[in-house]
Amino acid sequence: MADDQLAGTGHRGQFWLDNASGTLTRLGQVVSFNIPTAERDEVETTHLDSDAKEFAPGLIDFGTFEVVLNFRPGSDTDELLEDAASDEGVREFKAVVPIRGELAKDYTGTGFVRGYERGDITPDGKMEATVTIRVTGAVTGAAHAA
Numbered sequence: 713m714a715d716d717q718l719a720g721t722g723h724r725g726q727f728w729l730d731n732a733s734g735t736l737t738r739l740g741q742v743v744s745f746n747i748p749t750a751e752r753d754e755v756e757t758t759h760l761d762s763d764a765k766e767f768a769p770g771l772i773d774f775g776t777f778e779v780v781l782n783f784r785p786g787s788d789t790d791e792l793l794e795d796a797a798s799d800e801g802v803r804e805f806k807a808v809v810p811i812r813g814e815l816a817k818d819y820t821g822t823g824f825v826r827g828y829e830r831g832d833i834t835p836d837g838k839m840e841a842t843v844t845i846r847v848t849g850a851v852t853g854a855a856h857a858a
Contacts, residue, residue, distance in 0.1 A: 730803035774847035797828035821851035
């Protein structure tokens with residue numbers, strides 16, 4: 713895809729999570745999400761003949777990321793996230809990123825739900841929830857498969 717001067721927007725982006733039955737399920741009313749970011753560890757390899765500290769590249773860690781959504785108590789999404797937060801299972805996920813409303817790239821990987829925060833409940837504010845996912849293994853990106 714060629715670069716152009718128009719910035720992309722997240723309109724129509726999607727986030728999917730395994731429902732523990734091996735089926736990816738689209739989370740409802742997602743407000744925003746992060747794409748997991750790779751960070752490489754460094755391994756110190758300094759030895760007695762070194763003139764300065766020496767390092768070698770180590771393993772890649774994709775860390776944690778968050779998905780923010782409208783909190784709808786008892787909805788299918790709420791139940792899925794509640795179950796995922798209470799079990800110890802590793803689940804597949806897929807983040808679908810658009811360019812100005814056209815689905816363009818899928819990021820897939822595995823992780824476990826480290827936390828599910830349902831946020832503040834106020835009389836005049838929108839209720840939001842945040843799910844935190846710890847990535848286990850690699851995240852891969854590919855052109856969106858329709």
